Amino acid sequence: xxxxxxxxxxxxxxxxxxxxxxxxxxxxxxxxxxxxxxxxxxxxxxxxxxxxxxxxxxxxxxxxxxxxxxxxxxxxxxxxxxxxxxxxxxxxxxxxxxxxxxxxxxxxxxxxxxxxxxxxxxxxxxxxxxxxxxxxxxxxxxxxxxxxxxxxxxxxxxxxxxxxxxxxxxxxxxxxxxxxxxxxxxxxxxxxxxxxxxxxxxxxxxxxxxxxxxxxxxxxxxxxxxxxxxxxxxxxxxxxxxxxxxxxxxxxxxxxxxxxxxxxxxxxxxxxxxxxxxxxxxxxxxxxxxxxxxxxxxxxxxxxxxxxxxxxxxxxxxxxxxxxxxxxxxxxxxxxxxxxxxxxxxxxxxxxxxxxxxxxxxxxxxxxxxxxxxxxxxx
Numbered sequence: 001x002x003x004x005x006x007x008x009x010x011x012x013x014x015x016x017x018x019x020x021x022x023x024x025x026x027x028x029x030x031x032x033x034x035x036x037x038x039x040x041x042x043x044x045x046x047x048x049x050x051x052x053x054x055x056x057x058x059x060x061x062x063x064x065x066x067x068x069x070x071x072x073x074x075x076x077x078x079x080x081x082x083x084x085x086x087x088x089x090x091x092x093x094x095x096x097x098x099x100x101x102x103x104x105x106x107x108x109x110x111x112x113x114x115x116x117x118x119x120x121x122x123x124x125x126x127x128x129x130x131x132x133x134x135x136x137x138x139x140x141x142x143x144x145x146x147x148x149x150x151x152x153x154x155x156x157x158x159x160x161x162x163x164x165x166x167x168x169x170x171x172x173x174x175x176x177x178x179x180x181x182x183x184x185x186x187x188x189x190x191x192x193x194x195x196x197x198x199x200x201x202x203x204x205x206x207x208x209x210x211x212x213x214x215x216x217x218x219x220x221x222x223x224x225x226x227x228x229x230x231x232x233x234x235x236x237x238x239x240x241x242x243x244x245x246x247x248x249x250x251x252x253x254x255x256x257x258x259x260x261x262x263x264x265x266x267x268x269x270x271x272x273x274x275x276x277x278x279x280x281x282x283x284x285x286x287x288x289x290x291x292x293x294x295x296x297x298x299x300x301x302x303x304x305x306x307x308x309x310x311x312x313x314x315x316x317x318x319x320x321x322x323x324x325x326x327x328x329x330x331x332x333x334x335x336x337x338x339x340x341x342x343x344x345x346x347x348x349x350x351x352x353x354x355x356x357x358x359x360x361x362x363x364x365x366x367x368x369x370x371x372x373x374x375x376x377x378x379x
Contacts, residue, residue, distance in 0.1 A: 026071035051083035061126035124174035334379030
């Protein structure tokens, strides 16, 4: 019996060592067979909380967290003593139900739950610094948690320091709609302060996305005054960004698993941009109509819009690059020789331009463009 007991103990130690070895000094995740219910029971028994790394197999930032952040000792030291740690693929097994239960919409999402499974906090998006990541997690477990901050705000707390701290927590949790509503209330009645209060201005720049919000309308109508206090390019970008996102709603993914384009919605947005004197209206219109044609398979029309845009404004790397990518992935690639030649020229010219500026911020586009050129040459 002693020998059997020794062997069982040794087996357990080996298993534990194997699990730890896989993670180094970092997070000791539970075995993939451990269910959410098992984790809750273990958390209650050990007086811990629950951490779930919500990932997908195709998510690059998820892989970076698993490779660069989770294995670090500073992360493991805090997480292993504080949480029962799970990794769940949100597209497989139990992960599918957990994704629905906790409304996980972006990856990676890191959920922090109490032992009963109630959400305390969440962080959406990858971290680049392990120590800062741990501090952010630690700060979001007590009074600084999303749950606690929501309760305080709902109870009427509105002092400025708290509201800005609340916005940071909402941002970490990617609660964009709530953050926008909080920002709108923060600015209401203080619109003139946008000219001199950089924190207020930065909150609007970060969270306001509704073209019809009073804060954005004031911002747009007073851009000339804002230019005196902030970079003109930043102010113009914000106006462009809000209208671009509005126009982008005209392109949607249907139940038939295909992209569709609402011309009537796009036309309505174009009409409203004209009425509100949006300077970037033509850029947005041509860009969006090019994208719509591209996504719905009309590459001739897409190329016409990109060429027209390029001639007047210079097409972005994204416009030309994605046109080339979508075209080369299409079964129609190469069938229309004139179209093929036109798209090849757009891609080749931009690739040459990028290679001439190796230190450009857009240098990362070069491998993508080279891959597109390779596919174009094969047709």
